[in-house]
Structures are given as structure tokens and as C-alpha cells.
Amino acid sequence: MKPSIVNIANLHKSFGSQQVLQGVNWDIAQGKVIGLLGRNGAGKSTLLECLLGLREADSGASTLFGQPATALGDQVRAAIGYVPQKSELFEWLTPVQMLDYFKVLYPRWNADKVAGLLERWGFAGEARHTQIGRLSGGEKQRLSIIRALAHDPALLVLDEPVASLDPVGRRDFLHELVDGVIERDTTVIFSTHILSDLERVALDVAFLQGGKITLQAPLDELLESAHRITGTAAALARLQFRDEIRRQQDRSGGVSILARLNGQEAADLRAGPDLRVETLSLEDLFVEVTK
Numbered sequence: 511m512k513p514s515i516v517n518i519a520n521l522h523k524s525f526g527s528q529q530v531l532q533g534v535n536w537d538i539a540q541g542k543v544i545g546l547l548g549r550n551g552a553g554k555s556t557l558l559e560c561l562l563g564l565r566e567a568d569s570g571a572s573t574l575f576g577q578p579a580t581a582l583g584d585q586v587r588a589a590i591g592y593v594p595q596k597s598e599l600f601e602w603l604t605p606v607q608m609l610d611y612f613k614v615l616y617p618r619w620n621a622d623k624v625a626g627l628l629e630r631w632g633f634a635g636e637a638r639h640t641q642i643g644r645l646s647g648g649e650k651q652r653l654s655i656i657r658a659l660a661h662d663p664a665l666l667v668l669d670e671p672v673a674s675l676d677p678v679g680r681r682d683f684l685h686e687l688v689d690g691v692i693e694r695d696t697t698v699i700f701s702t703h704i705l706s707d708l709e710r711v712a713l714d715v716a717f718l719q720g721g722k723i724t725l726q727a728p729l730d731e732l733l734e735s736a737h738r739i740t741g742t743a744a745a746l747a748r749l750q751f752r753d754e755i756r757r758q759q760d761r762s763g764g765v766s767i768l769a770r771l772n773g774q775e776a777a778d779l780r781a782g783p784d785l786r787v788e789t790l791s792l793e794d795l796f797v798e799v800t801k
């Protein structure tokens with residue numbers, strides 16, 4: 511079994527009376543690539559910040575590489591790459607100056623990789639000597655990603671990394687993630703709302719809902735096994751599932767169950783009367799799980 515890189519135990523965080531994280535438990539093994547999903551305001555950024563020790567939780571613990579996130583040693587710090595939702599780059603420096611500044615801080619800085627990414631990601635010409643404050647939102651985001659990848663981190667945490675990228679920028683980023691990062695057994699956690707991107711790179715998905723990770727599974731397995739079963743309350747009342755995700759009743763009295771089924775279980779249900787059994791797209795699944 512691969513070692514655990516991130517371990518979160520019973521993490522709570524409130525802002526005033528608003529309880530955002532309500533007992534998050536999450537264990538992430540080395541080499542996992544996880545897409546973190548949740549509705550706007552679900553607490554994804556808060557969770558990623560608490561996970562990294564950048565924001566103090568009210569209770570509970572987060573450990574990275576076995577060390578408390580709030581007291582990381584230099585070696586562990588140097589093994590982490592982070593792209594925040596709003597990048598805080600040094601606006602008065604140029605991209606080259608900013609990267610030179612960070613280079614000194616990281617023993618494993620990969621200068622060849624940085625040069626290649628600058629070249630391919632739109633910083634071949636003038637932009638590399640333009641003050642960062644004058645770059646567009648997408649250019650700043652690319653730069654923030656370059657900075658996070660530059661030291662070949664063992665743990666990469668990305669908070670909506672592609673939100674301001676155009677389709678070409680997103681494709682370039684996904685390429686880099688698949689070829690340059692995931693292949694090296696890097697552990698990656700990234701939050702996103704762009705589900706099509708997730709289907710291209712995420713091996714696992716985790717849903718944050720109601721302040722907890724309510725579901726985590728390999729994406730392909732989940733898409734294959736997740737079914738929505740609908741029918742009358744009477745027909746569904748009899749059904750019990752080994753792997754039921756949620757069960758709810760709508761206003762008209764109809765019931766819908768979201769459950770993970772194997773092929774045989776789905777076929778048996780379909781053969782019975784009064785039930786509708788459907789597989790779900792990732793978007794449908796997102797809607798169902800985060801209701």
C-alpha cells in the first residue's frame with residue numbers, strides 16, 4: 511500500500527455562525543490524482559487552505575507527509591506546490607524576476623522545465639519582461655501554475671487552476687498535468703467546476719457537501735456504477751442497497767435513489783416493474799450528490 515501523503519481528521523471551520531467544514535475526514539495516498547467537487551461556497555478553498563496549514567481550523571488536524579500542516583519542516587514545504595484561487599504574485603516584478611526570486615528558495619528548482627513552460631505558455635517574448643501587475647488574469651494564472659510546478663513538487667494542490675484560462679491554455683495545462691506531473695507519481699488535488707477537464711485527468715473525484723467529503727471514488731468506476739432509480743414510494747420502499755448514496759422524495763411523492771450498482775444488480779432492477787434505472791453523466795452526478 512502506498513503511504514498516506516495527506517491525512518485530515520475531523521476538521522471543523524466556521525466563519526462567524528456559518529459552519530463551513532463540519533468534520534472532514536480525508537486520507538490521500540501517494541500518487542492519487544483527485545478532483546475536488548462541490549457547489550459554490552461549499553468550502554473547497556477553505557478546505558484546501560486548512561489542509562495546507564494556511565488557514566487555522568477551529569478543531570481537527572491536517573498532516574502532510576506525516577507532519578502537522580501548521581508546523582511543516584523546510585523539506586516538506588519544499589515538496590509542496592500550490593496554486594491559490596487568486597494568485598498572489600509579486601505584481602511589481604516581471605515573470606523572470608519573480609521566478610528567479612523563488613528559485614533561490616527551492617533546492618529542487620527545475621530550470622529546464624521553467625524555461626520550457628515559459629516558452630510554450632506565452633512567455634517567449636515581451637511578456638516575460640512585463641510587470642506582473644500588467645498581465646491579464648489568464649497570464650497571471652499560467653505564471654502561478656509555472657511557479658507551482660517549477661520545483662517538481664511531490665504534492666500539488668490547485669484551487670480552480672483553469673478558471674481564467676482560455677481553451678488553449680486549459681489544454682496546455684492538462685497536457686502538462688498528465689505528461690509532466692501525474693507520470694511522476696505526484697499526488698495532485700485540484701478543485702474545479704469544469705467537469706469535462708476532470709474527465710480527462712482526474713483519476714478520483716471527491717465531493718464536498720454539507721461540510722464533509724461525502725463521496726470519493728475512482729471516476730471511471732463511479733460513472734459506471736452510479737445509477738438513479740426512480741419510481742413510486744411504494745416500489746422503492748422495498749429496495750435496500752449495499753452502496754446507497756442518497757434517497758429523496760420529491761414534492762409529488764416520487765422517490766429517487768442514487769446508488770452504486772454492478773451490472774447484474776442494474777439488470778435485475780430493470781427487469782422488475784415500476785422502476786426506472788438510469789446511469790448518470792458526471793454533471794448529473796454532481797447535481798445529485800451536491801443537492
Ligand SMILES: Nc1ncnc2c1ncn2[C@@H]1O[C@H](COP(=O)(O)OP(=O)(O)OP(=O)(O)O)[C@@H](O)[C@H]1O
Pocket residue numbers: 525530548549550551552553554555556557
Ligand atoms: N475569510 C472569510 N470570512 C468569512 N467568510 C468566509 C471567508 N472565506 C470563506 N468564507 C465563506 O465560507 C464559505 C466557503 O467559501 P469557499 O471559498 O471555501 O467555498 P468554495 O467551495 O471554494 O467556493 P467557490 O466554488 O465559489 O470557489 C462561503 O460561504 C464563504 O463566503
